[in-house]
Amino acid sequence: MTGGNRYRIAHISDPHLTTLRGVGARELCNKRILGYLSWLLRRRREHRREVLAALLRDVHDRQPDHVVITGDLTHIGTPRECEEAAHWLQDVSTQQPLTLIPGNHDCYTAAPWEKTLGLWNDFMAGDGGHAPESARGLFPTLRRRGPIAIIGLSSAVPSLPFFATGNLGAAQLQELERLLGQTGNEGLFRLLLIHHPPVPARLDRRRALTDASDLQQVLKRAGAELVLHGHSHCWLNTSVSGPQQEIPALGIPSASARVTRPGRRAGYSILDLTTTASGWDVEVTQFELAADATGFRRHGLMQWSRARS
Ligand SMILES: [Fe+2]
DSSP states (O other), X not given: OOBTTEEEEEEEOOOOOOOOTTOOGGGGOTTHHHHHHHIIIIIHHHBOHHHHHHHHHHHHHTOOSEEEEESOOSSSOOHHHHHXXXXXXXXXXXXXXEEEEOOGGGGSSOOOGGGTGGGGHHXXXXXXXXXXXXXXXXXXXXXXXXXXXXXXOOOOOOOOTTOOOBOOOHHHHHHHHHHHHHHHHTTOEEEEEESSOSOGGGSOGGGSBTTHHHHHHHHHHHOOSEEEEOSSSSOEEEEEEOSSSEEXXXXXXXXXXXXXXXXXXXXXXXXXXXXXXXEEEEEEEEEXXXXXXXXXXXXXXXXXXXXXX
């Protein structure tokens, strides 16, 4: 706890922190060649390690109790990138504990679990977690931290060339509904992490969560207190319907983006949760890289109260 009964979570997403410099031709089979060209022509100039390092210093100064990362650590999910990202995760976790879910770029094509996402297992697995053979065997995950149930989903699945869709699948959604019911009964603040936005209306079909309507039905029945996501590389404030109240769904820009367009420059958010007699007071502060890239400035502030379900 940061102070009194306040619990502080920092949310970052889409750092795309790896380099594809020196990648071998054998690693660029099928769809990966397109991802490599995208990195070569655009992404390597947009996603900057020095911006990510500055953002992490800023996050660290705000002394979060926990950091959550909603995917896309890599560009095309090669074993070498996943290894590089595993070292980065180790580094970040020495500063503060963290919970991770994967994004579509981390699962760009089918790849052996133990050489790719399996390297991140310690940061993704739920409490008392096991070592599965695929992401489908791991998610949804549940970690209880302070007054919060952090529930991680994986929407990361390989998709066709020129597509960046996500999918949760019936088994994951069924287990999600059970976890939401259980942790709701425990009186915990249910924080859902997913890479793709649960409301895909503002994304084109080729980038959307294909079973978003199934997820929305689960949330309508079982409820949740907040959804955090990435994927959009911009600030997105939407909501989905719960049993009694709307559930805010907040998306953030990439943690490493050095771009000129406002709203798409690197950013992170700080969630302060204060437990009250009837529920929680929630405050979300958004921080964005300054136009001259000299530091991070406050971009937005949202405050609301939430009754316990
Ligand atoms: Fe991304």
